[in-house]
Amino acid sequence: MQKTVITRKDAQEAKIKTRAMAKGTERKITLSEAKQKSRQRMVKTTADKVNDIYGNALSSMMSIRSETGVVYDESMALHCCLWDKSYPECPERFTSVINRCREMKLIERCKEIKPRLATKSEVLTIHTTDHYNLLESTKNCLNEDLLEEISSNYDAIYIHPTTFNLSLLACGSTIELVDNILDGKVQNGMAIIRPPGHHAMKAEFNGYCFFNNVAVAAQHALDNKSVNKILIVDWDVHHGQGTQRAFYNDPRVVYFSIHRFEHGTFWPNLRESDFDYVGSESGEGTNINVPLNKVGMTNADYLAIFQQLLMPIAVEFQPELILISAGYDAALGCMEFQPDLIIVSCGFDSGLMKFFSLIFAVFFISVIFLHLFVSILKKIFESNNIKICIISAKI
Numbered sequence: 392m393q394k395t396v397i398t399r400k401d402a403q404e405a406k407i408k409t410r411a412m413a414k415g416t417e418r419k420i421t422l423s424e425a426k427q428k429s430r431q432r433m434v435k436t437t438a439d440k441v442n443d444i445y446g447n448a449l450s451s452m453m454s455i456r457s458e459t460g461v462v463y464d465e466s467m468a469l470h471c472c473l474w475d476k477s478y479p480e481c482p483e484r485f486t487s488v489i490n491r492c493r494e495m496k497l498i499e500r501c502k503e504i505k506p507r508l509a510t511k512s513e514v515l516t517i518h519t520t521d522h523y524n525l526l527e528s529t530k531n532c533l534n535e536d537l538l539e540e541i542s543s544n545y546d547a548i549y550i551h552p553t554t555f556n557l558s559l560l561a562c563g564s565t566i567e568l569v570d571n572i573l574d575g576k577v578q579n580g581m582a583i584i585r586p587p588g589h590h591a592m593k594a595e596f597n598g599y600c601f602f603n604n605v606a607v608a609a610q611h612a613l614d615n616k617s618v619n620k621i622l623i624v625d626w627d628v629h630h631g632q633g634t635q636r637a638f639y640n641d642p643r644v645v646y647f648s649i650h651r652f653e654h655g656t657f658w659p660n661l662r663e664s665d666f667d668y669v670g671s672e673s674g675e676g677t678n679i680n681v682p683l684n685k686v687g688m689t690n691a692d693y694l695a696i697f698q699q700l701l702m703p704i705a706v707e708f709q710p711e712l713i714l715i716s717a718g719y720d721a722a723l724g725c726m727e728f729q730p731d732l733i734i735v736s737c738g739f740d741s742g743l744m745k746f747f748s749l750i751f752a753v754f755f756i757s758v759i760f761l762h763l764f765v766s767i768l769k770k771i772f773e774s775n776n777i778k779i780c781i782i783s784a785k786i
């Protein structure tokens with residue numbers, strides 16, 4: 392018998408049934424079931440869209456930390472300028488760091504990574520064969536005049552009979568440290584090496600640099616370690632044009648450099664060191680220059696750059712590996728740039744600090760500076776998937 396009273400619910404169900412029949416389909420679910428399914432779909436859609444950028448930090452809270460690696464080689468003190476004993480790039484740039492690390496018992500707290508030479512094929516991923524062969528031709532060369540003549544063809548370069556081997560050693564040791572980090576043998580690490588690398592270009596020695604250690608190591612990670620997103624932070628006071636050029640078209644590498652620029656009047660005096668050089672082709676937007684046009688920057692300036700520029704970019708990029716070109720010349724106490732060219736004070740320029748020796752100041756502040764930065768990075772990125780590697784050199 393047909394119902395004489397039609398309720399609101401009956402009307403809704405009849406409507407659904409009519410629509411289903413009109414489409415030639417059978418009605419299979421009730422209205423309440425349909426609503427429930429709709430709600431579930433909405434929840435699922437919302438969940439798909441929300442990406443928790445702090446997920447790595449939260450999920451790593453309970454993870455077990457492993458050691459910090461350190462790599463260096465005493466022979467790196469051999470590289471020196473034979474014809475100018477007062478040349479700024481000198482062995483003490485290496486020995487003072489190592490000595491201070493030992494005094495503070497930092498080395499013994501780290502896992503020492505065995506240094507190694509880079510292979511020719513590794514170097515050739517970034518540099519040309521002619522570039523490699525030219526430096527190789529100076530290996531163990533005792534003709535000082537010839538070394539000086541070759542050096543004079545380049546900007547801020549001297550070549551020593553040990554330079555070729557030590558350049559391979561600096562480059563190979565950087566690769567070895569990155570491998571140890573990516574293989575999970577150490578949590579993070581620091582390479583204390585020279586000659587430095589960030590000014591070395593594809594086919595040109597430049598600014599104390601021969602092989603671009605960070606660029607070769609980054610390329611190695613891309614080619615051999617299934618790493619697809621690398622962040623290179625370069626806080627050396629000079630712009631690392633060699634590293635910028637190496638990855639200018641590569642969207643897998645974000646290069647972030649803070650450097651003195653002073654409208655192009657500061658070395659290396661390149662137009663490409665300015666803020667509007669942002670990468671090209673598929674790498675457009677992955678090259679970030681922060682050129683400083685004024686001197687006397689303070690903690691606040693650097694922290695603002697880190698927090699307001701670097702961190703948002705880094706959080707969005709979510710790198711798998713972070714390489715830091717940690718040139719010390721941005722720190723208070725760098726002889727090369729005193730007295731009026733000081734960039735970073737880091738809050739340690741108090742009266743007490745003036746009692747400390749210059750080398751102590753340079754290194755201590757550098758370490759604090761590095762520690763501060765790495766601590767900030769760790770808060771955001773620390774997980775089993777994101778690695779931090781500091782390449783320490785005065786460049």
Ligand SMILES: [Zn+2]
Nearest residue numbers: 627628629786
């Ligand atoms: Zn520098």
